[in-house]
Amino acid sequence: MSRSMAQSEKVECGNGDVLYGRDTLPGGIRSRQIATRTGVNLHILEAGHLGTARPCVVLLHGFPELAYSWRNQLLPLAHAGFHVVAPDLRGYGRSATRAVAYSDDLLPYSMLNRVSDVLGVVRALGYAEVASVIGHDWGAPTAQWCARLRPDVFRSVVSMSTPFLPAPALPRGADSGSRSEPDIDNELAALKRPRQHYFSVNATDRANEDMWRAPQGVHDLLRALYYFKSADWEGNQPFPLASWTASELARMPEYYIMDSHMGIAATMAAHMPSKAYIDECKWMTEGDLRVYSTEFSRTGFQGGLNYYRRGNDPRFSTELKAFSGRTIAVPACFIGGDRDWATYQSPGAFEDMGSVCTRLLGVHLIDRAGHSLAEERPAQVNEVLLEFFRRTMPGR
Known part of the structure; x- marks a missing residue:
């Protein structure tokens, strides 16, 4: 194609x-x-x-x-x-x-x-x-x-x-359910550089408005998001994490572990690619991107964000x-x-x-x-x- x-x-x-x-x-x-x-x-x-x-x-x-x-x-x-x-x-x-x-x-x-x-x-x-x-x-x-x-x-x-x-696990044994899971949101917020997990952010009642009414517009928000998570962003050099702890999770980029003072739109605005990159990008042309931005401008993002809400419920x-x-x-x-x-x-x-x-x-x-x-x-x-x-x- x-x-x-x-x-x-x-x-x-x-x-x-x-x-x-x-x-x-x-x-x-x-x-x-x-x-x-x-x-x-x-x-x-x-x-x-x-x-x-x-x-x-x-x-x-x-x-x-x-x-x-x-x-x-x-x-x-x-x-x-x-x-x-x-x-x-x-x-x-x-x-x-x-x-x-x-x-x-x-x-x-x-x-x-x-x-x-x-x-x-x-x-x-x-x-x-x-x-x-x-x-x-x-x-x-x-x-x-x-x-x-x-x-x-x-x-x-x-x-x-x-x-x-x-x-989801349902352990066997009368005492098998006594361990509590770590409160990762509180642990991330307590870091020297306070952070927040994207999953929890996407499950909030503010996430849709933050994305749908982004100051840069839906089109540019999506452009930055797709670029930021692609191989074209040189910071994406993933490796296995040792544990489900705040210090380990904070090693991931901001699209997963965001700064506490920044929402989704602001996080993406900070990583907007250059016009030269946009003009040269073949895997996501402006025409391709317009398909997404037109639809999400019409519907908002709440339908997709409900998948995160369900995951947190x-x-x-x-x-x-x-x-x-x-x-x-x-x-x-x-x-x-x-x-x-x-x-x-x-x-x-x-x-x-x-x-x-x-x-x-x-x-x-x-x-x-x-x-x-x-x-x-x-x-x-x-x-x-x-x-x-x-x-x-x-x-x-």
Whole structure:
């Protein structure tokens, strides 16, 4: 997909609007709404759509991303013989009919509901099973839980950037629950240079307004965020952290461990790339970025931020303890970027993936790739995906 959007064929939405406002995608990619019967209609991009004659691959994006984040995977995977489906997930893009409010019900964003959303798309498309579910960033835990809960449907799984994580622990023994977890927020605030964890910041009631009404505007905020987390920012030289302690976590860049006196918008403004970099950036052109900034300017960020709120709400971690100890039994693969701190932000998770997945067939760190690895290094990512499919799907 090397053609610029300006040279590409326009793709029409079901409502007659051109996809994502004025922007376009290459021919062969279709845009439409899917009724999931899970309480939400999801907008999808798809390629290789020939009914159910082809094996299906589902691509789940992260935050702040969209189905468009998979623009470099849709056609190559379709050309390899797959029906490739990438939804705007609940609360994002064209799946959000209005701006999500902080006061809205958080229950629809629970992990079980998110798995149901993906299953709803699959069923609505007529499939009994999916060849592979692939998730990046926040899409990765959702993909992992799809494979953990419905291995009969999701026959393999790829987690990108986020290592495979275990189900919440429910220890055995009468005294097994006596240990308390460290209060990492208070520990970070008590450092000589007071800090705050981005996860906790994103779960607050001020995060959406901070991003949506950023003084620099949504477009420049996203430009800085994608750049700051990419391999293009020279400060991204990640390494394993020794422990879940404030002193160790504070070794990560400010997009993960922010200064206490700065919000998200101010943190990103301090790392805005130069005009020369913007003009030369091929993996995220101004046209590409406009797709994101147009959609997030319309919807705000609260839909995606609700995933962080859910992660901070004990109601939802408690319900997942029903699956404590349950591993992922389908073929699995991890793909990260060698310049991506997400691999190590949860100390020990990367090293422990083999205990989470009983059939972990590959662990790949893409050279010179940061957090947006599917966009930064699409050819390398696609090569790893197709090789994984060849190993797990005889005859492909």
